[in-house]
Each structure stands twice: as C-alpha cells, then as structure tokens.
Amino acid sequence: MADLSKYRNIGIFAHVDAGKTTTTERILKLTGQIHKTGEVHDGESTTDFMEQEAERGITIQSAAVSCFWNDHRLNVIDTPGHVDFTVEVYRSLKVLDGGIGVFCGSGGVEPQSETNWRYANESEVSRLIFVNKLDRMGADFYNVVDQVKNVLGATPLVMVLPIGREDEFVGVVDLLSRKAYVWDDTGLPENYEITDVPADMVDDVEQYREELIETAVEQDDDLMEAYMEGEEPSIEDIKRCIRKGTRDIAFFPTFCGSAFKNKGMQLILDAVVDYLPAPTEVDPQPLMDENGEETGEHAIVSTDETFKALAFKIMDDRFGALTFVRIYSGKLNKGDTILNSFTGKTERVGRMVEMQADDRNELTSAQAGDIIAIVGMKNVQTGHTLCDPKHQVTLEPMVFPTPVISIAVSPKDKGGSEKMGIAIGKMVAEDPSFQVETDEETGETILKGMGELHLDIKVDILKRTYGVDLTVGAPQVAYRETITQAIEDSYTHKKQSGGSGQFGKIDYRIKPGEAGSGFKFNSVVVGGNVPKEFWPAVEKGFASMMENGVLAGFPTLDVEVELFDGGFHAVDSSAIAFEIAAKGAFRQSMPKAGAQLLEPIMNVDVFTPDDHVGDVIGDLNRRRGMIKDQQAGVTGVRIKADVPLSEMFGYIGHLRTITSGRGQFSMEFAQYAPCPTNVADEVIAKVKAEKEAGK
Structure with a gap:
C-alpha cells in the first residue's frame, strides 16, 4: 500500500479570473500529466471540460486530477470562483487536506476570494498563497500581501520576492536559499537558471528572510530561544517550523509568479510537498449517530481500519455516471460490496477510476487518502457515507444552502418532456444546490438555484448538452411568509350528513418563532378534551399548511403553535377530523396574527x-x-x-x-x-x- 505521508489532497480556489485553472494546467504540465497546456481564454483547459466552462472561461464543476511531484501523489481539485457556484467550493473543502489560494497580482483580494477564504477558514483547511499574474500591468506583490493582512485578517509568510515588475517580471528570489530563479522568454517552465540574488535586492531579501525566520521559529520554543541568542536555525528546522505553522493555520506561506508565463510554478509544487499536510496530519472526520449527533468516534485515516468513504460529487459524463469519493479509512477493491449508510442499500463496485480531468485510469484497488471515482453506482447522492456492510457508520454529511431564485421552464414540444425529465434527474443528482419542482396549477417545471448565472448555465446544459428546446420564464424571487403577533383562537370542524360524521374542536395559541426556528408544535392539553392520539393529527394539519401561506401562497417561516384545549365526539371524532380542523385553523388565524411577506x-x-x-x-x-x-x-x-x-x-x-x-x-x-x-x-x-x- 502507498505511503500516506506522501499524499497531498489539495484544492485551488480564488476569485473568478485570478488564474486558478491556468495554475492547475501548469501544475499538470510540470508533473507530466499533460503535454500541451490548454489556455482558458482559448477554451482548451484540461480541468474546464464542460462545454459551458470552456465557453465562459470560468470553472463550474470541481474537476479532480491526480499527478505526481517529488515522489508525492497530488490529488488536485480546481474549484469555481463565481459566487453562484460556492456549493462546489464548499463541497471540495469538505474532502481536502490543504489548498492554494490564488490571488491576482493587480486585482488583489477581490470579493469572491474573500468568500472562498472564509469558507476555507470555517473548514480549517491549511493553505499556501500564490500571487499570480505578476507580469500584468498594475501588478504589485507587496500590495497584495498587505491586502491579505488587512482585508482577510490573515498572516502571510512571504517565502519569495519577485524580480522585476509587470512586463519586466522575470523570476523570484527564494528567501530560504537566497537564490534567484530566472526564466527566459520562451514560456517553457524548465527554461530557468538559478543565480545569485540581484545586487539591488540584497537588502530587501535579508529583511524579509529575517521576518520569515522570526515568524517560523515561534512554532518551536527551543529554536526561538536559540535564535534570540544569535544562532540561526538550519534550513531543515525552519522548514519543519513552517510546516507546523501552516498545518496549524498560524500563517500562510506566500509565493508569487505568473502561471500563464510558467514562472514560479516549481516553487509552489515544492511548497505543496514541503508544507501542506498529509491526510494523516489533519483532524479525522467525526462519526455521527442516526440523530446527526457526533458519537465521539472518528474515521481514522489508516489502511488498517474498516472501509469508510464520503461521496462528495455525482457527475454524468461521456464515460457514464461517476461517483467521486474521498476514502478516509481502509481499502476498497474492485468487486467489493459496500453499504450506503443513508439508504441502507448495498452496491457492488464494478469499476473504479482515477481521474485526469476529462480522462481516467482504471484501478483495481484504492486506499485511505485516495480521491477516486466509482463508475455506475445507482442510489448514491452527494454527502452519502459508503462503508463496510459489516461495520455500518455515518460520516458528517454535507449541508447545502437553500435556493433563493427560480425560473419556470417548459419544453416546446411533447418529445422534449421525457428528455427534460431524464436530464433534470441527472442534473439534480450532480448539484445539491439545484432543486426542481412542478407547479401544480400551471404544470410548469420550476428550476431553483443560487443565482442568475447558476440557472443560466442549467438552462444552457438542458438546451445544448441534452438537446431540449425550452421556453424560459423570467427569474422569480423565493419570497416567504411569517406572522408578527401572538394570538389565541379556536376552530371547530363539524360535518354531519347521515352516516358517521366528523368532529374536531381545537383551542390553540399561535405566536412568531425565533428566526430560523421553522415550525414548532406543542400540546399542553390536560383532562382529555383532545385525546392524546389526535395530537399528531393536529400537528400534521398545521405543518402541511406551512408550505402555502395565506398572503400569496409562499412557504411560511418560524411559527409556534400550542394546543391547550378543545373538544371531541366519542363517535364522530377521528385523526382526519382533527387534521382538517388544524388546516381550517391555520387559514382562519394567520391573517389575524399579522401575516407578513x-x-x-x-x-x-x-x-x-x-x-x-x-x-x-x-x-x-x-x-x-x-x-x-x-x-x-x-x-x-x-x-x-x-x-x-x-x-x-x-x-x-x-x-x-x-x-x-x-x-x-x-x-x-x-x-x-x-x-x-x-x-x-x-x-x-x-x-x-x-x-x-x-x-
């Protein structure tokens, strides 16, 4: 089995256009995974393999790519930068051990890079910083370093200094080795020479090198004491301190270069190996019980444990249905039967592949630390846990945001309906932040998503990838309703017209709940005026009405209902009678309780x-x-x-x-x-x- 200390599962994330995908391309070129680098602006890049990605020049889906550098396996995930696709960033962060935050040398810390940085902080992912595009007009490495401090509130640990500015940018000085890496104009990454520090940079290099060492040795009390007494630590000791501080998110080793011009990329790859954590060096994933509470046990990253993995992405491509999984514990062999702990169903692993963006290598086995794709799984969704059938466990699931925008779509011809249904089924499985429902009154299909671009691309996929000719409505806002006043009210449902009748009387209080609390029901009835067996029916009646508010039919948020009295008939009362009474009570009382949009x-x-x-x-x-x-x-x-x-x-x-x-x-x-x-x-x-x- 492979040595886990030589694994790095990393993500590359940033603002749109900061150069994430180009950075990934250069990593693949340097590690020998691709022979001709694709350019994002030509629509050719390896990880942007969806038609919509190649055309728009933005990364929509997180493509997973495996490659090797200095005897280490790198599983690289290229994440989208546009805010409508932050679910992809969140999903990637869930399965990563480290990352590279890419910032534009002229744009600096842009809005989306701040959002992604915040997500990475919440996920406690160790990161390197790469200030890209230093060959651009207006690029300023030192300004971006200041923005990282002041805007992100982070501590950048400057590891290199740029040589030259804008179109005169030729390379970098590595502070630890005090050596200059200078590239020629061919644009080939291997065409560089290592020279002495330029004379006009010596003072700056010494100043920044001193700051680097001072920050690094704070990770080791003995080293810091020796350094304070004038003894400079060895390069190995400094690197060990940088690795510890990076892993503990005390600081972020900061590099610079130009991915497009192939300058500075080798140092970033060396830093991934030197400073980002191996799978065994990050906190293990907690295991959960059936109520979603942590059990206190963890999925230990080891090949000796029983098999545990998280499905983090479902994708349908030209090769078939792919389920991307991060294996946390144990081993997985072709032909194994595994259990989906969410559905309780088992499935046999027919084919496993290692992804090279839009290409793949067949695998016969995989182990803890691997990110792979399983082909042809039937009942798995994003966030499901896959495990050994004899040792059922559940990993912490993924929680996705609620859509805030919707559009109505309908196929222009009857043949398109079936095609659209199949396509939408696949798209919903692939993207948990994309939801679909049918308008009962109009029969239209309603697509719900995180923003205009999100839904634009979904419509584009339906039209072009699946060939469905659509009529598309205007975007609609997902309004909600609530109440503003507490009231006490009574409602009687009575139906007696020959045969057995229906009777249910409820006395209840309705009041606004706390923001985000949803619907809460409580019964304090004493004395049997509403028998206990009918309480769930009353709750069900109120709860079912929450989906259609009284003002405009929008879902109702944050309402508390308390049943305190009522009446029943020994013959005519039933669960259905009390459920109907609760529905009538909702319609009657909501307007009185100050319904609000x-x-x-x-x-x-x-x-x-x-x-x-x-x-x-x-x-x-x-x-x-x-x-x-x-x-x-x-x-x-x-x-x-x-x-x-x-x-x-x-x-x-x-x-x-x-x-x-x-x-x-x-x-x-x-x-x-x-x-x-x-x-x-x-x-x-x-x-x-x-x-x-x-x-």
Missing part, C-alpha cells in the same frame, strides 16, 4: 474604481440597499451592502455600464427580512392576478 436579502460585495464610487452607491440606494461598509484600496473601493434579491436581477450588466466595465461584484444569501408594504402589496397583487389568469 418576507424577501431574501443578499450580502452584496462590490468593487469599483474610485471615480465611480458615487454612482455605485447611488445605484445601490435606489435598489433599496443598506450600505454597511466602504474600504479604500490601492486600485479602487470595496462597498459592502445588504440588498433585496428582487432588486439585483441584471445587476452585473448595469454595474459594468456605470463603471465603464471595471466594476465587479459577488453576492450571497444573508437572511429573510420583512418586505416594505408597497413591495409586499405589489407581489401579492401579481400572484393573485396570475392565479386569476390561470397562469
């Missing part, structure tokens, strides 16, 4: 050049935005605001117009908040009109 509010992060700040803030105010923060940077201003989602449709086009194409933004769901009365009236009137028109 809620709208999704988004955290919006806008970057704009200085001379357009006034236009951008004015525009956000017109969109009912609440400005929370402004941060002046070297290249512009970052504005953070809370803005209703309904006001953000088409925003990217408008932002580019008012900033002469230089503005950028990201947004993610923050919370639901009450709609202003005029907006609520408009939404309710629109829903009513659509129902009357039979739309």
Whole structure:
C-alpha cells in the first residue's frame, strides 16, 4: 500500500479570473500529466471540460486530477470562483487536506476570494498563497500581501520576492536559499537558471528572510530561544517550523509568479510537498449517530481500519455516471460490496477510476487518502457515507444552502418532456444546490438555484448538452411568509350528513418563532378534551399548511403553535377530523396574527474604481440597499451592502455600464427580512392576478 505521508489532497480556489485553472494546467504540465497546456481564454483547459466552462472561461464543476511531484501523489481539485457556484467550493473543502489560494497580482483580494477564504477558514483547511499574474500591468506583490493582512485578517509568510515588475517580471528570489530563479522568454517552465540574488535586492531579501525566520521559529520554543541568542536555525528546522505553522493555520506561506508565463510554478509544487499536510496530519472526520449527533468516534485515516468513504460529487459524463469519493479509512477493491449508510442499500463496485480531468485510469484497488471515482453506482447522492456492510457508520454529511431564485421552464414540444425529465434527474443528482419542482396549477417545471448565472448555465446544459428546446420564464424571487403577533383562537370542524360524521374542536395559541426556528408544535392539553392520539393529527394539519401561506401562497417561516384545549365526539371524532380542523385553523388565524411577506436579502460585495464610487452607491440606494461598509484600496473601493434579491436581477450588466466595465461584484444569501408594504402589496397583487389568469 502507498505511503500516506506522501499524499497531498489539495484544492485551488480564488476569485473568478485570478488564474486558478491556468495554475492547475501548469501544475499538470510540470508533473507530466499533460503535454500541451490548454489556455482558458482559448477554451482548451484540461480541468474546464464542460462545454459551458470552456465557453465562459470560468470553472463550474470541481474537476479532480491526480499527478505526481517529488515522489508525492497530488490529488488536485480546481474549484469555481463565481459566487453562484460556492456549493462546489464548499463541497471540495469538505474532502481536502490543504489548498492554494490564488490571488491576482493587480486585482488583489477581490470579493469572491474573500468568500472562498472564509469558507476555507470555517473548514480549517491549511493553505499556501500564490500571487499570480505578476507580469500584468498594475501588478504589485507587496500590495497584495498587505491586502491579505488587512482585508482577510490573515498572516502571510512571504517565502519569495519577485524580480522585476509587470512586463519586466522575470523570476523570484527564494528567501530560504537566497537564490534567484530566472526564466527566459520562451514560456517553457524548465527554461530557468538559478543565480545569485540581484545586487539591488540584497537588502530587501535579508529583511524579509529575517521576518520569515522570526515568524517560523515561534512554532518551536527551543529554536526561538536559540535564535534570540544569535544562532540561526538550519534550513531543515525552519522548514519543519513552517510546516507546523501552516498545518496549524498560524500563517500562510506566500509565493508569487505568473502561471500563464510558467514562472514560479516549481516553487509552489515544492511548497505543496514541503508544507501542506498529509491526510494523516489533519483532524479525522467525526462519526455521527442516526440523530446527526457526533458519537465521539472518528474515521481514522489508516489502511488498517474498516472501509469508510464520503461521496462528495455525482457527475454524468461521456464515460457514464461517476461517483467521486474521498476514502478516509481502509481499502476498497474492485468487486467489493459496500453499504450506503443513508439508504441502507448495498452496491457492488464494478469499476473504479482515477481521474485526469476529462480522462481516467482504471484501478483495481484504492486506499485511505485516495480521491477516486466509482463508475455506475445507482442510489448514491452527494454527502452519502459508503462503508463496510459489516461495520455500518455515518460520516458528517454535507449541508447545502437553500435556493433563493427560480425560473419556470417548459419544453416546446411533447418529445422534449421525457428528455427534460431524464436530464433534470441527472442534473439534480450532480448539484445539491439545484432543486426542481412542478407547479401544480400551471404544470410548469420550476428550476431553483443560487443565482442568475447558476440557472443560466442549467438552462444552457438542458438546451445544448441534452438537446431540449425550452421556453424560459423570467427569474422569480423565493419570497416567504411569517406572522408578527401572538394570538389565541379556536376552530371547530363539524360535518354531519347521515352516516358517521366528523368532529374536531381545537383551542390553540399561535405566536412568531425565533428566526430560523421553522415550525414548532406543542400540546399542553390536560383532562382529555383532545385525546392524546389526535395530537399528531393536529400537528400534521398545521405543518402541511406551512408550505402555502395565506398572503400569496409562499412557504411560511418560524411559527409556534400550542394546543391547550378543545373538544371531541366519542363517535364522530377521528385523526382526519382533527387534521382538517388544524388546516381550517391555520387559514382562519394567520391573517389575524399579522401575516407578513418576507424577501431574501443578499450580502452584496462590490468593487469599483474610485471615480465611480458615487454612482455605485447611488445605484445601490435606489435598489433599496443598506450600505454597511466602504474600504479604500490601492486600485479602487470595496462597498459592502445588504440588498433585496428582487432588486439585483441584471445587476452585473448595469454595474459594468456605470463603471465603464471595471466594476465587479459577488453576492450571497444573508437572511429573510420583512418586505416594505408597497413591495409586499405589489407581489401579492401579481400572484393573485396570475392565479386569476390561470397562469
């Protein structure tokens, strides 16, 4: 079995266009995985193998690629940078042991890079930093290092200094070895020479080297004491301290270069091997019980343990259905039978493959630490645990955000319906943040997602990948309803028309619940006025009505119901009678309890050049935005605001117009908040009109 200390499971993440995919391409080229590097702007890159990715030049799905460097296996995941696809970033972070945060040398810490960095912090993933595109106009390594400190609140550990600026950038000085790596103009990564530090950089190199050692030796008290007394540690000791500090997320070793020009990439690969943790050096995954609580046991990363793995991605490609899994414990052999602890069903492993982006190597076995794909699994979904049938366990599942935007689609011809149904089934399995339902009144298919681009690409996949000719409706906001007042009320359901009748009387209190608490039911009935066997029916009746609020039929949030009294009939009362009574009570009492419409509010992060700040803030105010923060940077201003989602449709086009194409933004769901009365009236009137028109 392979030596786990020589495994590195890493992700590459950043803002859109910071150069993640190009960085991955160069890693693959250097490690001998591909012979001709594809360029993102030509739509040729290895990890961007979906048609929509190649065309838009952004990475949508996390492609897993295996390669080797210095006798170490690197499993590399290239993650998307666009905020609509953060579910892919989250999903990747779940199975990684380390990462490389790529920042643009001129753009610096951009909105989406901050979001991804926050996710990585929450997942406690060790990272290196690579400041890319130093050959670009306006690129400034030292400025980006300052932004990492001030914007991200992180501690960058500068490992190299750039030689030359912008189009005169030729290489880097490695601070530890005090050697300069200088590339020629051929663009070939192997065409470099190692020379002495340029004379005009000697002072800077010594200053930064001293800071590097001072920070590193803080990880070892004995070394720090010796260093304070004037004894410089060995390179091996410094590297050991850097490795420990990186693993403990005390700091982030920071490199720079130009992935596109193939400058500086070898040092990043060396750093992955030297400083990022092996699978055995990260905290093991907790095991959960049937209630989702931690048992106190863990999936120890070892080949001696029983088999435990997490399915983190489902993908349908030209090779068939692929289930990507991270193996945490044990071994897996071709032909083994494994248990899905979520479904209770077993499946036989027919084929296993190691992925090379859009290519694959057949495997006969895999072990703890591996990221592989299993071909043709039937009942597995993202987040499911796969394990040894004789030792059933459950790993911590993945939790995905609720969609906030929807569109209605319908095929233009009857033949398209069946095709669309099959396609959507596959797409939902692949992307847990993409949900689909059918509008019972109109029969339309409703696609729900995380943002406009997310749904645009889903429609594109239906049209082009699956050949479904669609009619697409306008985007719709996922409104919600709630109540604002506590009331006490009574409702009687009575039906007696020959034969056995129906009777159920309930006295109840309804009050607003805490934000995010959902629906809660409690019964304090004493004396048997509502027999205990009917309480679940009352709860079921109220709960079933929460999906259709009284204002406009939107789901109702955060309501508490307490049943305190009622009445029953020895013959005519039944569970169904009390369920109907609860449904009638909901319709009767919700308007009395101050029913209110809620709208999704988004955290919006806008970057704009200085001379357009006034236009951008004015525009956000017109969109009912609440400005929370402004941060002046070297290249512009970052504005953070809370803005209703309904006001953000088409925003990217408008932002580019008012900033002469230089503005950028990201947004993610923050919370639901009450709609202003005029907006609520408009939404309710629109829903009513659509129902009357039979739309």
